[in-house]
Amino acid sequence: MVLAILKSLARVLSTIISTVIAFLIYGWRPRNPVPPVQNSLLLMSGTTLARKIRNREITSVEVLKAYINRIQEVEPIINAVVCDRFDEALKEARYIDKVLDSGNVPAYYSREKAPFLGVPFTTKEAFAHKGMTNTSGLVSRKNMLCTKDAAVVARMKEAGAIPIAVTNCSELCMWYESSNFIYGRSNNPYDARRIVGGSSGGEGALHAASGTPIGIGSDIGGSIRMPCFFNGIFGHKPSSGIIPNFGQFPMATGKRNDFLSTGPMCRFAEDLEPMFRVLAGEEGLSKLKMDTTVDLKSLRYFTIVDDGDAGYCSRVSQELRDAQAKAAKYIEESLNVPVVKTMVHRLRLSLPIWSAMMSKHGEVSFTDLMTDGGPQVYPAWELLKWVFQLSNHTLPAIGLGIVEKFDEMMMSKDLQERLCKASDKLRRDFEELLGSDGVLLYPSHPKVAPYHNSPLFTPMNFAYTGIFNMMGFPVTQVPLGLNADGVPLGVQVIALTHNDHLTMAVARKLEEAFGGWKEPV
Numbered sequence: 001m002v003l004a005i006l007k008s009l010a011r012v013l014s015t016i017i018s019t020v021i022a023f024l025i026y027g028w029r030p031r032n033p034v035p036p037v038q039n040s041l042l043l044m045s046g047t048t049l050a051r052k053i054r055n056r057e058i059t060s061v062e063v064l065k066a067y068i069n070r071i072q073e074v075e076p077i078i079n080a081v082v083c084d085r086f087d088e089a090l091k092e093a094r095y096i097d098k099v100l101d102s103g104n105v106p107a108y109y110s111r112e113k114a115p116f117l118g119v120p121f122t123t124k125e126a127f128a129h130k131g132m133t134n135t136s137g138l139v140s141r142k143n144m145l146c147t148k149d150a151a152v153v154a155r156m157k158e159a160g161a162i163p164i165a166v167t168n169c170s171e172l173c174m175w176y177e178s179s180n181f182i183y184g185r186s187n188n189p190y191d192a193r194r195i196v197g198g199s200s201g202g203e204g205a206l207h208a209a210s211g212t213p214i215g216i217g218s219d220i221g222g223s224i225r226m227p228c229f230f231n232g233i234f235g236h237k238p239s240s241g242i243i244p245n246f247g248q249f250p251m252a253t254g255k256r257n258d259f260l261s262t263g264p265m266c267r268f269a270e271d272l273e274p275m276f277r278v279l280a281g282e283e284g285l286s287k288l289k290m291d292t293t294v295d296l297k298s299l300r301y302f303t304i305v306d307d308g309d310a311g312y313c314s315r316v317s318q319e320l321r322d323a324q325a326k327a328a329k330y331i332e333e334s335l336n337v338p339v340v341k342t343m344v345h346r347l348r349l350s351l352p353i354w355s356a357m358m359s360k361h362g363e364v365s366f367t368d369l370m371t372d373g374g375p376q377v378y379p380a381w382e383l384l385k386w387v388f389q390l391s392n393h394t395l396p397a398i399g400l401g402i403v404e405k406f407d408e409m410m411m412s413k414d415l416q417e418r419l420c421k422a423s424d425k426l427r428r429d430f431e432e433l434l435g436s437d438g439v440l441l442y443p444s445h446p447k448v449a450p451y452h453n454s455p456l457f458t459p460m461n462f463a464y465t466g467i468f469n470m471m472g473f474p475v476t477q478v479p480l481g482l483n484a485d486g487v488p489l490g491v492q493v494i495a496l497t498h499n500d501h502l503t504m505a506v507a508r509k510l511e512e513a514f515g516g517w518k519e520p521v
Helices: 002-026 046-054 060-078 086-102 151-158 201-208 225-230 269-285 318-335 345-360 366-371 379-387 395-410 413-434 459-471 500-514
Strands: 081-084 120-124 162-167 214-219 234-237 261-266 300-303 339-341 438-442 475-482 488-494
Touching (some): 046 060, 046 086, 046 269, 060 081, 060 086, 060 120, 060 162, 060 201, 081 201, 086 162, 120 151, 120 201, 151 214, 151 269, 162 201, 201 214, 201 261, 214 225, 214 269, 225 234, 225 459, 225 475, 225 488, 234 269, 234 500, 261 269, 300 318, 300 413, 318 339, 318 438, 318 500, 345 395, 345 413, 345 459, 366 395, 379 395, 413 438, 438 500, 459 488, 475 500, 488 500
Parallel strands (some): 120 162, 120 214, 300 339, 300 438
Antiparallel strands (some): 081 162, 475 488
């Protein structure tokens, strides 16, 4: 009882502090959303662009120039792109147009082998692109250039897509605000005072600002889903082990590689599955049922409105509860099926489970990653340096290093094992609930995109996404329109492992009612 009271008091205090500070710092500033889109090419899905390029209704060069111009227009506001290859991309687009105009199209440019021929794409900077930076915001890697492509980058190139830029992320991809001491802080296209999420935050912001049609993120605690939620776009965290993670920095090792997922990010739901197929490849797709026709009326639907008020996270706001309820109501009325409101009580342990699983399977510590092969980093010393603006590391990274050391001292092996067993039990709870034909609606985050720096006072709120990395379940992030302040709403759609086709099908259905991505106004 005492612990519960203390948790509640801490949550109330953090909410008050973050609200007051946000008002003092940002309350008087203008929202400064990105300017409206003028070029209609920027309002087409990647799938549509690919079809029109192949049919010679438009050229790849036209599309590339439209996106390059848009990036240059919105970058002063959102600061999302950290390295580009515009000149090289235009050369590749010209070559593709030349081949298509010749009428002598080689087999590797066929519709089946190159479904995104001539379409630009981006990724978070954590993915290796030959000749481009791959720092993940770590100052010691500032001048490092890649010599080869990450696995998923290579697959997108084989599919005919043209890389144009890489985007900002949080330092070492382990915080949910994308800011670092190399590239600075990225800003939300709907309200520049707000965060873009992390770690794939620059990617999410660039999509929402119509600066890229399709892109790739990665997710070990919500790093695809939170940016997609905060920026009002679609994203998919695949089932564990479907899409290769190779070629990222930092790279998850051992069991943590099962927690990390690489997946698509986009503005239009119709791009999710084609991108997913490219990224998964034949080996990944062989484990799934992507060719199965989904009868949405035959599925079973559930909704859970919060984690049971465990006290670690902020309470889910009423506007997000209402948006999720509207999504459930639409499913009920349009499909004539019930959406059952339920609760899985072990969700109250989401944060402790995530922490225990990451700690148990941490072959490389976060502090070791901060060194990147250089001199040992001491988080407490870095904190003192940070106070005097002498540290090369951000406060969240330093804080995580300190928390990691604290966890090592405070979390006994017995407690760690009990939490890992609780993870197994939670997985069984979901298996009993969902089976092979069930999907779940669950909050993406307790609040809409918060103001900059506010996550420092609510660091545990990622638990709403992080728990599903431990489960290995597929999750599709779905936008549900904008709130009264013009900030995106959304919901997670979850199914059991290897049922990615179900969550993406439900995402397409919800797009019909809620309109998917909405242009910032």
